[in-house]
Amino acid sequence: xxxxxxxxxxxxxxxxxxxxxxxxxxxxxxxxxxxxxxxxxxxxxxxxxxxxxxxxxxxxxxxxxxxxxxxxxxxxxxxxxxxxxxxxxxxxxxxxxxxxxxxxxxxxxxxxxxxxxxxxxxxxxxxxxxxxxxxxxxxxxxxxxxxxxxxxxxxxxxxxxxxxxxxxxxxxxxxxxxxxxxxxxxxxxxxxxxxxxxxxxxxxxxxxxxxxxxxxxxxxxxxxxxxxxxxxxxxxxxxxxxxxxxxxxxxxxxxxxxxxxxxxxxxxxxxxxxxxxxxxxxxxxxxxxxxxxxxxxxxxxxxxxxxxxxxxxxxxxxxxxxxxxxxxxxxxxxxxxxxxxxxxx
Amino acid sequence: xxxxxxxxxxxxxxxxxxxxxxxxxxxxxxxxxxxxxxxxxxxxxxxxxxxxxxxxxxxxxxxxxxxxxxxxxxxxxxxxxxxxxxxxxxxxxxxxxxxxxxxxxxxxxxxxxxxxxxxxxxxxxxxxxxxxxxxxxxxxxxxxxxxxxxxxxxxxxxxxxxxxxxxxxxxxxxxxxxxxxxxxxxxxxxxxxxxxxxxxxxxxxxxxxxxxxxxxxxxxxxxxxxxxxxxxxxxxxxxxxxxxxxxxxxxxxxxxxxxxxxxxxxxxxxxxxxxxxxxxxxxxxxxxxxxxxxxxxxxxxxxxxxxxxxxxxxxxxxxxxxxxxxxxxxxxxxxxxxxxxxxxx
DNA sequence: ATGAAAGCGCTAACAC
DNA sequence: GTGTTAGCGCTTTCAT
Numbered sequence: 001x002x003x004x005x006x007x008x009x010x011x012x013x014x015x016x017x018x019x020x021x022x023x024x025x026x027x028x029x030x031x032x033x034x035x036x037x038x039x040x041x042x043x044x045x046x047x048x049x050x051x052x053x054x055x056x057x058x059x060x061x062x063x064x065x066x067x068x069x070x071x072x073x074x075x076x077x078x079x080x081x082x083x084x085x086x087x088x089x090x091x092x093x094x095x096x097x098x099x100x101x102x103x104x105x106x107x108x109x110x111x112x113x114x115x116x117x118x119x120x121x122x123x124x125x126x127x128x129x130x131x132x133x134x135x136x137x138x139x140x141x142x143x144x145x146x147x148x149x150x151x152x153x154x155x156x157x158x159x160x161x162x163x164x165x166x167x168x169x170x171x172x173x174x175x176x177x178x179x180x181x182x183x184x185x186x187x188x189x190x191x192x193x194x195x196x197x198x199x200x201x202x203x204x205x206x207x208x209x210x211x212x213x214x215x216x217x218x219x220x221x222x223x224x225x226x227x228x229x230x231x232x233x234x235x236x237x238x239x240x241x242x243x244x245x246x247x248x249x250x251x252x253x254x255x256x257x258x259x260x261x262x263x264x265x266x267x268x269x270x271x272x273x274x275x276x277x278x279x280x281x282x283x284x285x286x287x288x289x290x291x292x293x294x295x296x297x298x299x300x301x302x303x304x305x306x307x308x309x310x311x312x313x314x315x316x317x318x319x320x321x322x323x324x325x326x327x328x329x330x331x332x333x334x335x336x337x338x339x340x341x342x343x344x345x
Numbered sequence: 346x347x348x349x350x351x352x353x354x355x356x357x358x359x360x361x362x363x364x365x366x367x368x369x370x371x372x373x374x375x376x377x378x379x380x381x382x383x384x385x386x387x388x389x390x391x392x393x394x395x396x397x398x399x400x401x402x403x404x405x406x407x408x409x410x411x412x413x414x415x416x417x418x419x420x421x422x423x424x425x426x427x428x429x430x431x432x433x434x435x436x437x438x439x440x441x442x443x444x445x446x447x448x449x450x451x452x453x454x455x456x457x458x459x460x461x462x463x464x465x466x467x468x469x470x471x472x473x474x475x476x477x478x479x480x481x482x483x484x485x486x487x488x489x490x491x492x493x494x495x496x497x498x499x500x501x502x503x504x505x506x507x508x509x510x511x512x513x514x515x516x517x518x519x520x521x522x523x524x525x526x527x528x529x530x531x532x533x534x535x536x537x538x539x540x541x542x543x544x545x546x547x548x549x550x551x552x553x554x555x556x557x558x559x560x561x562x563x564x565x566x567x568x569x570x571x572x573x574x575x576x577x578x579x580x581x582x583x584x585x586x587x588x589x590x591x592x593x594x595x596x597x598x599x600x601x602x603x604x605x606x607x608x609x610x611x612x613x614x615x616x617x618x619x620x621x622x623x624x625x626x627x628x629x630x631x632x633x634x635x636x637x638x639x640x641x642x643x644x645x646x647x648x649x650x651x652x653x654x655x656x657x658x659x660x661x662x663x664x665x666x667x668x669x670x671x672x673x674x675x676x677x678x679x680x681x682x683x684x685x686x687x688x689x690x
Numbered sequence: 691a692t693g694a695a696a697g698c699g700c701t702a703a704c705a706c
Numbered sequence: 707g708t709g710t711t712a713g714c715g716c717t718t719t720c721a722t
Binding site for chain 4: 007019027061063
């Protein structure tokens, strides 16, 4: 059997004082409550002696606060989200929170189960990059005044806390760069479901750039790749798209996973970047600095996203306790275009 | 204020039954306790109606089991560990556990704090890739009969649950491949602290392969790179090492981070792999399939490591409750050499 | 300067 | 078939 840990009661009994007193002391409120210095010393001595550790579970139950927050993303093993996780962990820790991390695999029912699981576990708040299509689940959270903040992806029509980047402008600028380099037949590889807002916004940015440049948008140049079969779908589409008659001279990969599959295919087929076709991606990952050639991409300010998300969440959590107004915050951060060899003639 | 959630008491009162009964029913033990079907129906109806969710915090406190496990690694944003995390999450979930993930940054005091934090939070068990040098902290866990399993890294002299790979043989085989390809002046880039067991074992495997092949080991060919400054240190060492007079024809990178920095340097300096110098790495990551040339590496069976770790941990947790003997398990899995272009003449 | 008692929400032993 | 009671470990109000 696991050794029974000593509780505040054991300390109190072995010292012949009340557990109230012990509680006061170990929470550093001895002076506040006027416990004599000498008694405080006695308590601390015993605490060290038996290596007493308060049971945070019990404390949480009593206080109605778990000092834990939940993070939900589509896949923690994706480079982008693991960087997000690391930064959220860092900022959360600074504020005394621990992190429960969950991956949804873009599965909506699963995401809903995870949200409920986190609530059942009494996490103090949730940070989520949601795959959901509508706001139903979040409306419930809002009704319950449950603290949460969306990151990366937002839900159309839902007024709530959100931290993300300007995907339209980020994409627009990147495409303008591409066009300025002389590329005029640019295909885009999006990912389904396209109702995911950043994906949709990137498509919008793409179209906008084409139009403003007098290139006409051709819907045959927009390929939708299913999330669960990226690798094969990308290759199939590329094979068809890159036939000489199509004269495609650049590809915009809407996220890092798509770009990776493109690179894989280009390598296999000995297709030269950017001579045969240029490549531009969203989401800057380490890999893009290591391939030959290096890959131009739109970088998101991950640190800043995480910092803001935690700040907002913490405010929300504390505001709840102080009964003041539940005010939503939307933060849209700028992206940063990293121009590398894959788009330079 | 956050809405007060309704508790088992509210259900009981509004139905005019005892909370015991409600508890029995919602735990699906109504039949077992002989609660009439009709009462059970009544309870379930009410539960749906008010959307009652049991407070897992309270349940955990009562049951002395949190259904949470902790995962400690050096850095969750490292590709290798994020893959580990994803797989641990998957297998843990299948057994009803959630995951609290922590990164240590190879900081030992920090790691100790994290272990204690997890204990305080009453996690049921810990899975850890430890940076610790000695067994002191783990001796304490063992004394407390606290379930834990080491993965990836073990602590010399500590008899405990462990799941990892045969680093010596994995490296030995990889080096033999390299030597068979004709490379005879092979430098190794290790990482400090070298007391980390897999690193040390890989060095051993390297030396063994050299000796068995009649190549003499030269300690100038072993470079130690500090964990917190990999990029610069690798470049500095490479610059010196690759001078023509040294005649180095192959580099063994002891983990993926080192390999990444090597590739970066090679690209910058237009050094050709494998013509100018061959490159072999430990830890297969996606990136190695995408670079030009592709990189040969020693692959660890991540899925299997995670599955075994969870199985052992779960056994340990349950064994504790059943008072039977605390038996340790050591699992050493084979690696898989992925031969790619970076080592083929 | 300290303690008694109540209660957070839940489960389980034991009644009836 | 169902209810009473005790208690998991903690904090807090109210006494003294």
